[in-house]
Amino acid sequence: MALQLEQVTKRFGDFTAVDQLSLMVEEGTMYGFLGANGAGKTTTFRMILGLLNTTEGSIAWNGRTISYETSPQIGYLPEERGLYPKMKVLEQLMFLGQLRGMDKVSAKSASFQWLERFEVPHYTNKKVEELSKGNQQKIQVIASLMHNPKLLILDEPFSGLDPVNVEMLKKAIVDFRNNGATILFSSHRMDHVEELCEQLSIIHHGQQLVSGKLRDVKRSFGKQNVRIRSDFPLEGMESMDGVITSHHSLEGAVFQVEDEKVANDLLQAALLKGPIRHFEIEEPSLQDIFIAKVGEEHA
């Protein structure tokens, strides 16, 4: 059951919130949605959920548009909170679970099961407002997962969590994907997307700057870092064809190069000078790509 967005555009009056966005999330995969605040992520999610209509383009899940009939198969975690502050945790989970089509008994047992798994069973009868932000986030994640949705849309799922809890949640989400769920999630944290997602998009001011498989994105970025350590200076090598920038230090140098061929040329040139201690072709990090792409857009 794949989620497909084709040429989706959303305009509010003169303002274009999302422009010609296309993406495809295969069943059992995770798709990362990267963008700064106000990039159009939440608007896109609302369109997928059917809360807003698209101005142009189409959204289909499993070949059909998403409506209230399909809502029990969808889990949604809105950015920040999304819970009744005055309701008790268990009542809240049961209420939200039932809204997504669960019956009372299974909603209750699922609540207990998930509270146990996230190591917060002692909050069962506490009001949500009494919980710390991180624990509220856990409850919210449970609310979006407990009915075993086939499509999971997570808006900033890891915000406000400490590293231990991030790992716990990541594992739960990965398990979900391994069970065949289709997952779309947004984040500011590049490392999470890099670690979890097969595919990704970077959007900025509604424009889809980059999209595709993680490896392709990195490869098509066209820039790699070559790190060489040696006992002799590497000066002069930056004038070779294909070297974009270089940075020298006592131990050696880092060159940003256009492609792998230039890296090999560099290695050969360095070996001619003498023995080297270390050679590495570093892939660009998503962070580099994001900053480069979004920065370009700014400039």
Add this chain to the structure above:
Amino acid sequence: MREFWIIFKQSFMTKAKTKSFFITTLIMVAGIFLFANLPSIIDKAGKLIGDSKEDKVLVLDQSGMLAERLQQQLKQSDEEIKVELADEPKEQLLKQVKEEDIEAFIELDLDATQTIQATYTTASLVDNYLPSALQDALQSIQTEVKAEQLSLSGEQVATLFAPIQFEKQNISDSAKSEDELNQARVLVYVLMFVIYFAVIIYSSMIATEVATEKSSRVMEILISSVSPVKHMFAKVLGIGSLGIVQIVVYGLAGFIAYKLSSMGEENELSAFFSLENLQVSTLVYAVIFFLLGYFLYATLAALLGSLVSRTEDVQQMIMPMSLLVVAAFIIAATGLGNPELGYLKIASFIPFFTPLVMFLRVGMLDLPLWEPLLSIAIMVATIIMLGWFGAKVYRGGVLMYGPSRSLKDLKKAIQLGKE
């Protein structure tokens, strides 16, 4: 329909289970019992603090005969005021009043035409009761004195003051008798209050609820599983049922308190609050207008609540609506004395005023059936229209965040609802 009931139950139960709801209900019930027993409580409290002590007045009698007659007259009219002849001269008494040794004294004299001249001297005119009792008594004495002067017999005096027979008669079959009208007035007044407060309290509760859901972003989860329209009506009905439960509790408490208290026995007050002449139709109309009034204002409140993104802004947003309810109440209250005023008739067909004004008219007047029915039809039509319009606004309003505090946002919300 399943989701509708889940939300209905949730909005009913979470509110009903709160401590504040429980405590408010308890305080109100206690208040009702207190009010029902107020006369006997005041009575007992009065005895406890010795409020019933005798009043005493010093008299400086220049005529030599008025003091005694004043005492007799006061006794006759059951006033517990003791007349005491002053021993000191006037100057001494004036000084004593000034120094607050005594509260007051009265100087009595008869002038040449045998008319009583009285001067009541005190350092404070706060107590109105004593001087007016004295004045009444002296007035009667004056009448007697004059009658003696004119050599009228007691019977002749009595005929002079005999009250005329004045009866109001209504020849319409279904018109209410005066007693009935007075009782209807009390009942209508009480029910008007109930409708007024219920509408204000529960509709602002709805607006706050909606704004809370919005500000906590639960709304996004809710409306991604239930259509906003369903959600809105489930909310309105859920809180409405809560209101009905609460009012039924108050009603039962009131009935029990009434039966247990002294008001249940025969006395003046019980006649005033008597339920014997209560017409069933009045109660039926009360229920109908309560429900219609509630739904009208609740739908409006939900609509307004969906426009704000912070609970702090709710009160400001629903202010115009609250003013409408207050206006309706004022119009109805001015009509209690004379429900036949022309503007009441017009107001009773304006849907926002109907629940109170039409109820007043139908409770107190002998209206042709078509009038209440027409006003009910107008209200139902308005509620449906408002529900339809509200649903449009609601759909966009719940997705709208940012500083939204004015009615201008209506347009924006409708626009967003279409998107």
